[in-house]
Amino acid sequence: MKKKNNILKIEHLSVTYGPIKAVKKVNLEVSQGEYVSLIGANGAGKTSLLKAILGIEKAEEGNILFLGEDISRKATDKIVSLGLCLIPEGHIIFSSMTVLENLQLGAYHNPSGFEENLQRVFTYFPILKKRSSQIAGTLSGGEQQMLSMGRALMSKPKLILVDEPSLGLAPKTVTEIFDILGELNREGYSILLAEQNAKKALESSHRCYVMKTGEVAITGFSSELIDDPQIRQAYLGGS
Amino acid sequence: MSEVLYYFLGFTAIYILMGWALYLPYRVGQLHFLIVACMAVTAYFGGFAAREWGWPFILLLLVGISIGAIIAFVFSQAIGKAPCFTVVIVGLTSVFIVKTVIENWELLGGTIGFFHIPTVKYLLPIIYILLLIVGFLIYKIDHSRLGRAASVVFVDREVAVSLGIDIKKLGMFFQIIACAIAGMAGILDAFFVNSVSPEFFTFSMISYLMCILFVGGYTTMWGVILSAFILQGIPLLFPSEVASWRQVIYGALLVIIILIRPEGLISRKMLWGLKPKFSFNNK
Amino acid sequence: MEIFIAQLISGIALGSIYVLLVTGFNLMLLVAKIIQFAYPQIVVISMYTCWGVLQLTDNKFLVILAGITVSIILSILSEPIFRKITSTQGVDINASFIASMGMAMIIMDVMSHSINYGFPVAFPPEWIGGNLLSFGLITVSKGQLYALMGGIIAVLIFFYLLYRTNQGRFFRAIAENRYAACLVGIPIIKTSIFSYFIVGVLGGITAILFSMLIGSASPWLGEFVALKMLAVSIVAGLGNLKGGLFCGLILGILEAMAMGYISGSWSNAIAFVVMLVIVLIKPQGLFGSRI
Ligand SMILES: Nc1ncnc2c1ncn2[C@@H]1O[C@H](COP(=O)(O)OP(=O)(O)OP(=O)(O)O)[C@@H](O)[C@H]1O
Ligand SMILES: [Mg+2]
Numbered sequence: 028m029k030k031k032n033n034i035l036k037i038e039h040l041s042v043t044y045g046p047i048k049a050v051k052k053v054n055l056e057v058s059q060g061e062y063v064s065l066i067g068a069n070g071a072g073k074t075s076l077l078k079a080i081l082g083i084e085k086a087e088e089g090n091i092l093f094l095g096e097d098i099s100r101k102a103t104d105k106i107v108s109l110g111l112c113l114i115p116e117g118h119i120i121f122s123s124m125t126v127l128e129n130l131q132l133g134a135y136h137n138p139s140g141f142e143e144n145l146q147r148v149f150t151y152f153p154i155l156k157k158r159s160s161q162i163a164g165t166l167s168g169g170e171q172q173m174l175s176m177g178r179a180l181m182s183k184p185k186l187i188l189v190d191e192p193s194l195g196l197a198p199k200t201v202t203e204i205f206d207i208l209g210e211l212n213r214e215g216y217s218i219l220l221a222e223q224n225a226k227k228a229l230e231s232s233h234r235c236y237v238m239k240t241g242e243v244a245i246t247g248f249s250s251e252l253i254d255d256p257q258i259r260q261a262y263l264g265g266s
Numbered sequence: 267m268s269e270v271l272y273y274f275l276g277f278t279a280i281y282i283l284m285g286w287a288l289y290l291p292y293r294v295g296q297l298h299f300l301i302v303a304c305m306a307v308t309a310y311f312g313g314f315a316a317r318e319w320g321w322p323f324i325l326l327l328l329v330g331i332s333i334g335a336i337i338a339f340v341f342s343q344a345i346g347k348a349p350c351f352t353v354v355i356v357g358l359t360s361v362f363i364v365k366t367v368i369e370n371w372e373l374l375g376g377t378i379g380f381f382h383i384p385t386v387k388y389l390l391p392i393i394y395i396l397l398l399i400v401g402f403l404i405y406k407i408d409h410s411r412l413g414r415a416a417s418v419v420f421v422d423r424e425v426a427v428s429l430g431i432d433i434k435k436l437g438m439f440f441q442i443i444a445c446a447i448a449g450m451a452g453i454l455d456a457f458f459v460n461s462v463s464p465e466f467f468t469f470s471m472i473s474y475l476m477c478i479l480f481v482g483g484y485t486t487m488w489g490v491i492l493s494a495f496i497l498q499g500i501p502l503l504f505p506s507e508v509a510s511w512r513q514v515i516y517g518a519l520l521v522i523i524i525l526i527r528p529e530g531l532i533s534r535k536m537l538w539g540l541k542p543k544f545s546f547n548n549k
Numbered sequence: 550m551e552i553f554i555a556q557l558i559s560g561i562a563l564g565s566i567y568v569l570l571v572t573g574f575n576l577m578l579l580v581a582k583i584i585q586f587a588y589p590q591i592v593v594i595s596m597y598t599c600w601g602v603l604q605l606t607d608n609k610f611l612v613i614l615a616g617i618t619v620s621i622i623l624s625i626l627s628e629p630i631f632r633k634i635t636s637t638q639g640v641d642i643n644a645s646f647i648a649s650m651g652m653a654m655i656i657m658d659v660m661s662h663s664i665n666y667g668f669p670v671a672f673p674p675e676w677i678g679g680n681l682l683s684f685g686l687i688t689v690s691k692g693q694l695y696a697l698m699g700g701i702i703a704v705l706i707f708f709y710l711l712y713r714t715n716q717g718r719f720f721r722a723i724a725e726n727r728y729a730a731c732l733v734g735i736p737i738i739k740t741s742i743f744s745y746f747i748v749g750v751l752g753g754i755t756a757i758l759f760s761m762l763i764g765s766a767s768p769w770l771g772e773f774v775a776l777k778m779l780a781v782s783i784v785a786g787l788g789n790l791k792g793g794l795f796c797g798l799i800l801g802i803l804e805a806m807a808m809g810y811i812s813g814s815w816s817n818a819i820a821f822v823v824m825l826v827i828v829l830i831k832p833q834g835l836f837g838s839r840i
Contacts, residue, residue: 081732083728083731083732102736103731103732103734104731104734104735104736104737104739106734107732107733107734108734112732112734113732115728115732119726119728119729119732120726120729121721121722121725121726121729122725122726123725124718124721124722124725128718131715131718132718132719132722132730132733132735133733135719135733135734135735136734138715178733179732179733182733182734
């Protein structure tokens with residue numbers, strides 16, 4: 028139906044690590060401007076799926092179409108330059124460099140819009156502006172997560188992949204980060220979010236895929252899934 | 267026995283001993299070139315004590331083994347669980363320091379070398395008997411709890427620690443055994459050649475030992491035997507114009523083996539591959 | 550006092566050579582993830598190249614160009630070998646050390662067989678320059694002064710490039726966190742190939758300065774220098790660029806002082822004893838390892 032404005036379309040994607048099949052023939056779509064979430068238990072294959080999209084893990088089979096172009100065999104740097112980015116699990120930053128240097132590195136494929144992007148990132152994350160000359164390793168966990176997000180935004184991506192932004196953060200910070208993701212989406216960014224915290228993910232996203240041992244088990248609109256008794260039972264702690 | 271064959275067999279055995287001495291600490295991931303320094307020390311000590319003080323060969327053999335073990339024991343207090351390249355540099359600098367001391371010591375013949383070390387009867391058979399004993403010992407170590415612990419340390423130190431393996435003790439153990447073997451090899455070398463020269467204990471010796479270990483294969487003790495015979499044989503088999511380029515040949519072999527067979531000619535996987543076949547035949 | 554000043558000058562010159570060597574070595578270690586033990590051999594063969602070209606022409610520009618070109622070519626030629634090694638599954642950094650040891654053996658043997666019948670080569674006086682200062686037996690040549698200035702400038706420029714430019718930041722990014730560098734879209738392989746080029750340039754410059762400083766080269770020089778380079782980088786902490794800067798300079802000064810006050814062949818051993826003691830006390834290096 029909405030074939031035309033797919034920004035990301037994944038067909039029959041499989042990822043294996045030796046004998047382990049982490050992702051099995053997954054189909055998934057993200058439309059332009061859409062906010063899609065991906066939930067599932069530990070080891071369901073969410074991270075592997077995101078890594079495969081970015082070309083960090085090799086896709087065993089299947090296609091990944093980004094803006095109509097097959098990126099499943101491309102190198103990560105090429106994929107990033109097309110406008111995809113991943114905010115990884117567990118704040119991966121350059122910890123011995125300053126905050127500003129981290130952001131400069133984020134702009135590798137978009138050096139011309141550097142100043143403008145920097146100001147935008149600073150409006151999302153005012154704390155980064157205050158800390159801009161601090162060594163990144165000395166930031167708090169929440170600040171590091173924000174830096175990791177800010178660094179991804181510096182490349183002016185068309186689709187943002189986010190992996191467990193809530194990992195190890197206080198509830199207040201988690202809320203803050205989800206607010207920012209929502210705001211980014213309203214500004215027109217397409218988002219694919221992998222998250223353990225099913226409640227938060229379902230509340231904020233438009234559509235949701237539920238992964239179970241490498242396969243997509245259920246998919247639907249978030250507003251419907253959140254009331255689904257099965258989902259409530261399995262992922263929202265019953266209540 | 268022809269002289270060429272005699273020296274070929276003798277040197278090959280001594281290099282097998284040294285190859286094993288390098289092999290043992292590499293079980294826990296350490297390239298322990300201190301063995302070359304130990305060999306130099308005991309070769310000179312043995313030569314000097316035999317010629318000047320008339321010490322008997324058997325006594326010197328025991329003294330050589332002890333000297334190697336003591337040197338290793340002292341050093342291993344500091345580098346028992348040090349990372350590979352720290353151990354490398356400790357070995358390399360020690361070799362260089364020992365060499366400088368020897369070259370500046372008139373009594374030991376300086377840069378010219380030390381000659382007229384007395385001969386020992388039946389030395390070649392003795393060397394091979396010792397080789398068998400050492401080989402048996404290493405085989406026992408490899409197939410003991412220690413050997414299995416070492417394999418874990420080689421693959422992942424953190425896992426080893428979590429399994430309760432004392433990495434430092436293990437490293438110390440292998441270093442001490444290795445240097446004891448090297449100490450013995452030094453004594454054998456001094457009596458076999460009847461002279462020692464500082465020229466012998468240089469970078470080319472170290473690279474030659476590396477070649478023996480890594481071309482043969484560092485995952486089992488058998489690779490060293492195979493490659494010591496091959497590499498010692500190369501200069502004999504080829505015409506002298508080719509043989510004089512043997513450093514180039516050895517260097518190229520080292521690069522090629524790392525590229526196409528990183529585990530060396532004989533690997534543990536290969537031996538495992540053989541095992542089921544044997545048991546199948548037995549049935 | 551005069552001895553002290555003269556030795557300080559040659560010590561700093563020597564130290565900056567060590568700094569260049571260690572920095573090139575560390576860059577390979579950090580960016581390309583290899584131990585390039587043959588790097589000093591590449592430097593020595595560039596020195597031989599300079600010497601060879603000096604036999605044909607006394608155009609200094611050509612000599613410098615030839616030296617740097619050879620170093621770049623050799624460095625780049627080693628890249629596919631190392632890439633194959635590092636991309637093989639389950640092979641660690643030791644494999645690159647072993648392979649580069651093989652390369653060092655080849656280069657050394659080629660030099661001792663085919664160039665000047667294996668004898669050391671001496672650079673002509675025009676290249677080294679006359680004596681500038683002399684205090685009795687101790688002299689400071691023009692070459693030493695060039696090496697001193699060239700060394701300091703090269704180190705400064707290189708550290709500026711590394712810490713203040715985009716390309717330098719990309720190098721440091723890969724060195725610090727390969728995964729994050731990959732995520733921001735830095736082309737790892739391309740950047741790593743570029744690092745071979747940069748290290749080649751650095752090796753050529755080092756060769757030229759070194760030849761001016763010591764005025765000769767021999768097939769076994771490389772092994773000597775390799776030992777010092779590796780020792781300095783371990784004493785400082787593997788992959789620690791700033792530590793290497795400090796320790797390289799200190800080693801150069803220490804060695805020059807030993808040479809000034811202690812007789813010939815012992816002076817070399819002093820530096821090794823000091824480094825051995827430090828490594829035994831601090832196996833991770835003075836400033837901590839970065840890999
Ligand atoms: N590099 C790897 N090597 C081997 N197996 C891996 C690797 N990475 C992931 N796996 C396996 O693949 C499966 C899926 O892992 P993945 O990280 O994708 O799960 P996840 O859904 O992100 O889980 P979590 O919510 O805990 O982050 C797991 O069983 C994991 O053990
Ligand atoms: Mg995950």
